[in-house]
Amino acid sequence: MPELTVVGRPVVRKDLFRKATGSGQYTVDLELPRQLHGKVLRSPFAHARILHLDPGPALKLPGVLAVVTGIDFPVGYWGSHIKDQPPMARGVARYIGEPVAAVAAVDEEVAEEACQRIQVEYEPLPAVYTIEEALAAEAPLLHPDLLRYERNPQVCRPQANSNVLNHTRIRRGEVEAALRRAVLVEEGEYRTQAQEHVSLEPSACLARWERDGHLTVWSSTQCPFIVREDVARSLGVLTHRVRVIVPDVGGGFGGKVHVRLEPIAALLSQRAGRPVKMVHTRYEEFIASTVRHPSWIRLRAGLDAEGRLSGWQAEIYFDTGAYSDSGEMVSWQTALGGAGPYRVGDVAIDTYAVYTNKVPAGAFRGMGWPQVMWAVESHLDRLARRAGIDPVELRLKNALRDGDETVTGERLEGVGLVECLQTAAEAIGWGKPRPAGHGRAVVSVMKSSAPNSTASAVVKVNEDGAVQVVTGAAEIGTGSHSALAQICAEALGVSYEAVEVTAPDTAYAPFDRGAVSDRTTFHLGDAVYQAALMARRQLLEVAAARLEAAVEDLELEDGILSVRGVPERRLSFREAARLSYVRHGGPILGQGRHLEEEIVPLHPETGQSPRACSHYKFGAQAVEVAVDPETGMVQVEQVVSGHDCGQAVNPLQVEGQIQGAVAQGLGYALMEEMRFEAGQVTNPTLMDYPVPTAPDVPPIRAIAVEVPHPHSPFGVKGVGEPGIIGVAPAIGNAVHDALGICLSELPLTPERILRALEQAGDSRPGSRTEIPAPWDPE
Amino acid sequence: MALNLKVNGRSEWVEMDPSRPLLEVLREGLGLLGARRGCETSYCGACSVLLDGQVVHACTVLAGMADGREVTTIEGISSGEALHPVQSAFIQAGAIQCGYCTPGMVLAAISLLQHEPNPTEEQIRQWIRGNLCRCTGYQKVVAAIAEAAAALGRGGGNHA
Numbered sequence: 040m041p042e043l044t045v046v047g048r049p050v051v052r053k054d055l056f057r058k059a060t061g062s063g064q065y066t067v068d069l070e071l072p073r074q075l076h077g078k079v080l081r082s083p084f085a086h087a088r089i090l091h092l093d094p095g096p097a098l099k100l101p102g103v104l105a106v107v108t109g110i111d112f113p114v115g116y117w118g119s120h121i122k123d124q125p126p127m128a129r130g131v132a133r134y135i136g137e138p139v140a141a142v143a144a145v146d147e148e149v150a151e152e153a154c155q156r157i158q159v160e161y162e163p164l165p166a167v168y169t170i171e172e173a174l175a176a177e178a179p180l181l182h183p184d185l186l187r188y189e190r191n192p193q194v195c196r197p198q199a200n201s202n203v204l205n206h207t208r209i210r211r212g213e214v215e216a217a218l219r220r221a222v223l224v225e226e227g228e229y230r231t232q233a234q235e236h237v238s239l240e241p242s243a244c245l246a247r248w249e250r251d252g253h254l255t256v257w258s259s260t261q262c263p264f265i266v267r268e269d270v271a272r273s274l275g276v277l278t279h280r281v282r283v284i285v286p287d288v289g290g291g292f293g294g295k296v297h298v299r300l301e302p303i304a305a306l307l308s309q310r311a312g313r314p315v316k317m318v319h320t321r322y323e324e325f326i327a328s329t330v331r332h333p334s335w336i337r338l339r340a341g342l343d344a345e346g347r348l349s350g351w352q353a354e355i356y357f358d359t360g361a362y363s364d365s366g367e368m369v370s371w372q373t374a375l376g377g378a379g380p381y382r383v384g385d386v387a388i389d390t391y392a393v394y395t396n397k398v399p400a401g402a403f404r405g406m407g408w409p410q411v412m413w414a415v416e417s418h419l420d421r422l423a424r425r426a427g428i429d430p431v432e433l434r435l436k437n438a439l440r441d442g443d444e445t446v447t448g449e450r451l452e453g454v455g456l457v458e459c460l461q462t463a464a465e466a467i468g469w470g471k472p473r474p475a476g477h478g479r480a481v482v483s484v485m486k487s488s489a490p491n492s493t494a495s496a497v498v499k500v501n502e503d504g505a506v507q508v509v510t511g512a513a514e515i516g517t518g519s520h521s522a523l524a525q526i527c528a529e530a531l532g533v534s535y536e537a538v539e540v541t542a543p544d545t546a547y548a549p550f551d552r553g554a555v556s557d558r559t560t561f562h563l564g565d566a567v568y569q570a571a572l573m574a575r576r577q578l579l580e581v582a583a584a585r586l587e588a589a590v591e592d593l594e595l596e597d598g599i600l601s602v603r604g605v606p607e608r609r610l611s612f613r614e615a616a617r618l619s620y621v622r623h624g625g626p627i628l629g630q631g632r633h634l635e636e637e638i639v640p641l642h643p644e645t646g647q648s649p650r651a652c653s654h655y656k657f658g659a660q661a662v663e664v665a666v667d668p669e670t671g672m673v674q675v676e677q678v679v680s681g682h683d684c685g686q687a688v689n690p691l692q693v694e695g696q697i698q699g700a701v702a703q704g705l706g707y708a709l710m711e712e713m714r715f716e717a718g719q720v721t722n723p724t725l726m727d728y729p730v731p732t733a734p735d736v737p738p739i740r741a742i743a744v745e746v747p748h749p750h751s752p753f754g755v756k757g758v759g760e761p762g763i764i765g766v767a768p769a770i771g772n773a774v775h776d777a778l779g780i781c782l783s784e785l786p787l788t789p790e791r792i793l794r795a796l797e798q799a800g801d802s803r804p805g806s807r808t809e810i811p812a813p814w815d816p817e
Numbered sequence: 818m819a820l821n822l823k824v825n826g827r828s829e830w831v832e833m834d835p836s837r838p839l840l841e842v843l844r845e846g847l848g849l850l851g852a853r854r855g856c857e858t859s860y861c862g863a864c865s866v867l868l869d870g871q872v873v874h875a876c877t878v879l880a881g882m883a884d885g886r887e888v889t890t891i892e893g894i895s896s897g898e899a900l901h902p903v904q905s906a907f908i909q910a911g912a913i914q915c916g917y918c919t920p921g922m923v924l925a926a927i928s929l930l931q932h933e934p935n936p937t938e939e940q941i942r943q944w945i946r947g948n949l950c951r952c953t954g955y956q957k958v959v960a961a962i963a964e965a966a967a968a969l970g971r972g973g974g975n976h977a
């Protein structure tokens with residue numbers, strides 16, 4: 040490969056000047072003439088039939104211009120791979136906080152007051168709040184029409200007459216027999232909590248419905264094209280009527296994938312004949328925007344005499360709340376991770392997404408892998424202790440390497456796991472003496488990418504030689520625009536400065552799935568790369584005609600096109616761009632796409648597939664903690680996070696992504712927990728739901744282990760997600776290392792640690808978790 | 818009722834109720850959008866501004882309380898292409914991701930460096946504890962503030 044000149048350099052992002060000077064423009068900052076403000080009336084019941092709804096009193100309030108309710112929308116549902124969610128409750132409300140009506144008024148206060156005047160009569164219905172309740176034989180069904188919803192059967196397999204909206208199965212070999220043969224079998228049960236994204240900019244949108252039926256929506260979203268589809272479905276209009284524009288976005292982390300307020304603002308705007316802006320309060324972010332799926336995970340793993348994993352069984356349940364949002368994708372993706380990044384011999388994995396009467400859970404950095412890896416990596420340390428093997432050694436012995444097969448039977452290449460584990464272990468001082476009360480741990484990290492993720496991009500060269508990349512990628516803070524500019528510049532042979540990535544606007548940009556599952560650098564990066572190559576080819580053709588040379592004899596470097604070996608026969612990039620207009624009647628216009636032809640859906644019974652998703656990412660997480668046995672407080676002293684990011688596009692951004700993800704993982708591991716009582720969030724404020732502040736976060740050593748991806752432009756991979764995945768199990772295992780207590784439930788609060796210490800005092804360390812329910816593998 | 822505020826060195830008259838939050842007066846009344854709304858309950862710091870040089874959360878300061886005092890927002894610390902050394906350090910260090918917390922963070926840093934021109938890492942972390950950042954994990958923010966302190970110490974800026 041020729042030497043890279045732009046990719047791999049720590050270039051300064053172009054959006055930072057405006058952000059540093061306070062002139063970044065976010066959706067919350069937008070204002071249109073005659074704009075109204077919308078507010079939502081939300082269900083106070085976790086499950087209730089809406090018997091009667093009277094908007095009359097609200098409409099009488101001066102300053103109110105429109106009121107809409109569920110029945111004002113055409114019957115349209117949205118969702119990722121199963122379309123189960125209406126824009127507003129229609130007949131039935133399924134969680135506390137679900138929109139049942141909305142008002143547009145001259146200001147927020149009037150709109151709020153008008154909402155309170157809307158009269159609603161409910162008939163409460165029996166509700167389920169936990170996975171166990173939802174799975175019980177006599178459980179009330181949240182979605183009696185579950186099998187009638189439109190869905191993608193390759194990813195979403197609901198179970199009839201149940202609250203299970205997806206079940207993904209993986210089977211290889213005979214797991215029962217393998218476990219019988221094992222010299223040691225460890226069973227365990229793990230639980231994780233709901234986590235809120237806490238993007239600093241809340242969900243927000245501004246909708247303007249024109250009288251001719253066209254609709255423009257400005258949205259704080261990660262996925263403009265998903266928002267376009269959701270809005271069009273909700274309103275029963277064609278997508279070309281809906282234009283979605285994305286200004287700067289103040290954080291996403293998976294919380295801004297689907298619509299929240301957009302269809303409601305749009306309908307209000309149509310009714311009022313004026314633009315309508317809607318912004319969630321922080322409270323609404325807690326009670327009515329998606330959260331990370333709580334989970335319940337049961338593992339059984341066997342070791343053979345050589346310390347090799349010989350059988351692995353996992354049963355994984357995700358609580359997806361009242362609607363799927365992305366629950367089917369979370370449960371699908373984590374089936375691939377049910378045994379972590381290990382060669383496990385015979386295997387049986389079942390993942391389920393289950394409806395409950397709570398705020399919907401959705402995408403969140405890591406897509407279920409942080410939950411599953413909490414269980415897998417905690418379990419690996421338990422196995423290591425039982426077997427008397429060093430935990431790092433156990434991992435290295437069983438780690439996936441090049442040429443190994445995953446649990447779905449896919450042969451892997453470009454696996455950087457062993458390097459990451461060794462690097463992290465070395466950096467944390469693994470095996471070196473440690474102070475009393477301190478503990479260390481090293482865990483593996485793995486993450487799948489989303490399947491069938493198409494992407495497209497256009498690269499155009501203006502008449503003055505300026506290059507524009509037109510895509511649907513929102514810049515949510517990850518630096519994706521500068522990464523795409525670097526990829527384009529490198530492929531085209533121009534400088535980073537010459538390339539601009541335009542803000543997404545669905546009216547002009549080609550389709551893209553959005554900034555989720557780390558796909559922007561990899562999937563969209565490939566599309567941009569292809570587009571840049573096409574543009575380059577066109578430039579060379581223009582130059583060839585002018586220089587009277589064959590295209591093959593030309594080279595393009597540093598913005599100069601010249602005949603190889605005859606440098607005086609040359610044309611500047613700018614001249615070529617201008618010539619394209621003058622001589623060829625139009626701009627240089629390259630188009631690129633990323634298509635995953637080789638991806639094969641998982642076999643419905645065995646989950647086997649030669650290629651389940653575009654790629655996997657590997658890494659390792661190491662920590663050192665100090666635990667105070669008197670208070671149960673965990674102090675994280677050191678963090679080392681090593682991730683195989685492929686060829687790093689921008690080392691500074693790679694570090695920033697890892698550090699940010701680790702900090703979110705620290706919150707998840709130690710303090711963040713949404714608490715519920717009968718479906719109601721009981722701590723919906725930043726006071727009662729603290730997130731890490733600067734003193735809570737220790738220095739984080741981010742290490743990029745660059746194992747280039749064989750099929751991506753320049754070998755790049757995404758690295759936004761993996762940093763969060765290993766933090767919780769690393770801390771849990773390090774706490775065990777320090778105090779000898781086994782923890783199975785997140786977050787690791789002082790209360791839980793003190794309780795575990797008490798129990799350990801009763802029954803001495805090494806005690807195994809008892810599994811209460813009978814184990815039923817099939 | 819008209820309020821008279823001194824914002825970024827200029828005297829401003831705004832027709833607003835003095836019992837409204839200062840943040841609303843800045844954003845809705847004066848169109849200064851750099852101070853951002855993140856929680857409105859004094860927990861996130863996105864709305865931080867300087868009041869007589871002290872960091873305050875503009876969402877919980879009543880506009881009337883700012884009457885006759887010096888308000889500095891992110892728009893007031895530099896102009897044109899020239900940046901305050903703290904801003905340059907944030908950009909160079911990659912201490913900005915989504916940027917929503919950045920104006921508040923920069924102002925908090927400026928007030929820290931006025932109190933303590935050579936802060937330790939621990940002092941920096943403690944000082945910005947009222948400013949949440951959900952993107953960066955704080956590390957590059959802390960490094961940027963330390964770098965700005967060093968630059969100011971070298972005489973790299975005339976703002977401090």
Ligand code: FES
Nearest residue numbers: 855856857862876
């Ligand atoms: S908006 Fe003022 S502290 Fe959050």
Ligand code: FES
Nearest residue numbers: 915918950951952
């Ligand atoms: S950069 Fe996004 S919150 Fe700080």
